[in-house]
Amino acid sequence: MTVTVENIQNALKSVIDPNTGKDLISSKSAKNIKVDGSDVSLDVVLAYPAKSQIDLIRKLVITALREVPGVKNVSTNVTMSIVAHTVQRGVKLLPNVKNIIAVSSGKGGVGKSTTAVNLALALAAEGATVGILDADIYGPSQPMMLGITGRPESIAENTIEPMEGHGLQASSIGFLIDPDSPMVWRGPMVTSALEQLLRQTNWRDVDYLIVDMPPGTGDIQLTLSQKVPVTGAVIVTTPQDIALLDARKGLKMFEKVGIPIIGIVENMSIYVCPNCDHQEHIFGQGGGQKMCTDYGVDFLGSLPLNLSIREQADSGRPTVVADPDGAISAIYKGIARKIAIQVAEMSKDMSSKFPSIVVQNT
Numbered sequence: 337m338t339v340t341v342e343n344i345q346n347a348l349k350s351v352i353d354p355n356t357g358k359d360l361i362s363s364k365s366a367k368n369i370k371v372d373g374s375d376v377s378l379d380v381v382l383a384y385p386a387k388s389q390i391d392l393i394r395k396l397v398i399t400a401l402r403e404v405p406g407v408k409n410v411s412t413n414v415t416m417s418i419v420a421h422t423v424q425r426g427v428k429l430l431p432n433v434k435n436i437i438a439v440s441s442g443k444g445g446v447g448k449s450t451t452a453v454n455l456a457l458a459l460a461a462e463g464a465t466v467g468i469l470d471a472d473i474y475g476p477s478q479p480m481m482l483g484i485t486g487r488p489e490s491i492a493e494n495t496i497e498p499m500e501g502h503g504l505q506a507s508s509i510g511f512l513i514d515p516d517s518p519m520v521w522r523g524p525m526v527t528s529a530l531e532q533l534l535r536q537t538n539w540r541d542v543d544y545l546i547v548d549m550p551p552g553t554g555d556i557q558l559t560l561s562q563k564v565p566v567t568g569a570v571i572v573t574t575p576q577d578i579a580l581l582d583a584r585k586g587l588k589m590f591e592k593v594g595i596p597i598i599g600i601v602e603n604m605s606i607y608v609c610p611n612c613d614h615q616e617h618i619f620g621q622g623g624g625q626k627m628c629t630d631y632g633v634d635f636l637g638s639l640p641l642n643l644s645i646r647e648q649a650d651s652g653r654p655t656v657v658a659d660p661d662g663a664i665s666a667i668y669k670g671i672a673r674k675i676a677i678q679v680a681e682m683s684k685d686m687s688s689k690f691p692s693i694v695v696q697n698t
């Protein structure tokens with residue numbers, strides 16, 4: 337039985353990447369298919385960070401191709417390649433940063449910074465080069481959560497080097513101000529300081545830069561959304577009505593400036609009593625999910641209200657680092673993967689999805 341490249345392509349049409357739900361041919365992940373008698377070789381290139389998925393996908397490919405009549409040996413190399421995506425029109429791109437993801441919340445204290453750092457660490461754990469920009473001017477908490485102290489180096493004039501924490505490149509307004517002096521800056525000062533921090537940090541070949549946005553939907557957030565070249569936004573909310581109301585405002589704000597919404601993360605969704613395992617929806621149930629249905633955006637996942645999330649973040653070792661194989665880290669990793677996949681798929685239809693954007697400052 338002669339094996340042809342066409343036979344192999346047909347077989348690969350039935351190999352579904354469980355993360356994207358797409359087959360390896362329609363997603364254009366299968367490349368360099370070569371057939372030499374009964375030997376087949378190919379590359380599979382995934383568009384999202386997927387270190388933990390490589391073995392699984394290799395096995396799926398080998399199992400499927402071994403069933404093709406005439407095939408004896410299959411060798412496949414699974415790699416990942418993260419590409420840069422479009423941002424809102426008229427905003428200058430950042431060299432050395434492929435994708436910027438804004439993590440935002442309509443309301444303060446919903447766990448935006450904790451979620452942002454854990455998602456950044458989850459992307460890094462899957463093999464991506466990740467940076468985090470702490471733009472939360474009112475409460476810069478990334479230095480503490482990443483256990484970073486000191487001040488950034490400045491090797492060249494007008495630029496600073498990112499600090500490092502748990503493998504992330506980090507830049508924070510918190511590195512440059514006295515943590516004990518209250519921030520009484522006016523709006524324009526805040527946005528220009530943050531834009532400088534973004535553009536004058538020497539990011540080193542970052543696949544994803546996570547921006548921990550200041551909470552709220554006021555002028556500062558709107559101006560930032562217009563100035564930062566964002567690939568997409570993730571909105572963090574708690575399930576109670578008041579937080580959801582503010583999250584809706586956040587969603588509208590990003591829509592207004594032409595930034596696609598990647599999805600919504602619900603934080604502190606459920607409390608599980610550590611003594612008796614009783615589950616309580618302290619802040620209500622299903623709110624985030626409903627909001628996603630109403631607005632046609634993705635529900636990325638939900639995190640429980642859990643003491644260890646707070647303790648680990650506060651001690652400078654966020655959950656994804658402190659307990660990488662635990663159940664909560666698995667949730668963060670699952671959400672991070674969904675975000676990366678959404679971002680990977682954005683490049684293809686950005687132009688048709690966002691034809692013309694009118695920015696209104698109302």
Ligand SMILES: Nc1ncnc2c1ncn2[C@@H]1O[C@H](COP(=O)(O)OP(=O)(O)OP(=O)(O)O)[C@@H](O)[C@H]1O
Nearest residue numbers: 444445446447448449450551604640641642645646
């Ligand atoms: N799922 C969770 N379970 C328990 N505690 C949490 C959870 N998420 C966040 N926290 C804790 O809640 C507090 C507020 O979280 P965080 O600073 O991330 O919120 P934020 O929305 O960024 O706040 P701000 O708007 O003030 O910047 C922190 O002490 C954090 O450790």
